[in-house]
Amino acid sequence: MADGHQHAAAVAFDAIGDAYERAFAGSAAHRASLARLLGVLAPHSRILDVGSGTGRPTADTLAAAGHEVLGVDVSPVMVELASRRVPAASFRQADIRGIPVEEEGFDAVCVYFSLLQMSREEQRSVVTRLAGALRPGGHLVLATVPLDVEDVGAVFMGQEVRVTSFGPEAFRALATGAGLVVEDEDDSVFTPAHPGAVPEPHLFLHCRRKTVRPGH
Template sequence: MADGDRPAAAVAFDAIGDAYERAFAGSAAHRASLARLLGGLAPHSRILDVGSGTGRPTAETLASAGHEVLGVDVSPVMVELASRRVPGASFRQADIRETPLGEGDFDAVCVYFSLLQMSREEQRSVVARLAGALRPGGHLVLATVPLDVEDVGAVFMGQEVRVTSFGPESFRALVAGAGLVVEDEDDTVFTPAHSGAVPEPHLFLHCRREPVPPVH
């Protein structure tokens, strides 16, 4: 926790605000990932966007395609920005680690770079819970910075943060352990558009919850 009882991610992203959108808006891989997800969704799908930020591009792209989108973010500043910028989606300030999730509530879940300030055990738990919140056959898209680091101090867009992640193979194992099948992936390198930025490895995994086999 930081700033009293507020999660560290809330403090950092309240301060970063819409500068985050400007820094990452040029990610062609993120937009390609959304296009791939859209290609597999039935009309009017229900989608959870975890760490929804300013709502763009994820919630905006999905809502504009006619889907029902709920964005959850721990930062009240981000939730306020998203609510104004993407009126076609719904947004809620909440910590996904503590948010109740019903079994099979969603057709798809998006998690774009929103695990990095959680511990490894929290990441495993959250991904497993999100997998359970998918209907059988539902889609889970995960994006992360695939580095083998644990509770490492870093400065991100001017904010001091603690970062934890997994190397690529360990991250794939985490996904498999949650009962998900990886159907597609994209490894890329992206340099955010802000001062002092350096190239970052990005890993996008498109996964599905195993469908329930038919009863004969």
């Protein structure tokens, strides 16, 4: 099942390509989230960007501020675009569910809208693993479309996708259950700049890893 989801996500985002960047470039909430993260990071922090897309704005903004950024994306087309557009960062084509993540290897992890094509069990597992990839006190930013839906068919930017998400309270619980403290959040509504797009609710959680994680 995971392989099918991986294939579907890669196919969809290979087809969408740089149209995704254009559609979401106007998100003031995303840029405000990045500005908040930059405000709490130590100089030359090591950051993992999960679902890095074209590399903009996330990897580009963080790398331009002098941080060491590794982007991971399941779409080879997105990785190729990001590598060309953000040469100051590094990018790898991989499924975050299936690759080793260095324990306590990062000062921050960004997960902007990259969980939506995973099952709820996979989302919980990934967030828990990413929390473990943070150094104690490290920062994890989670963003999603906070709807209570599970394996629902949808058309996203002309591509058929299967979407799973959590409502706001359940999404906060996903973060706290992974040993994270939610320090700030932002709710907004954004309409992508793409034909036929409709307003989307967006939820950004700024979290911090506890010094001692559950079970440790």
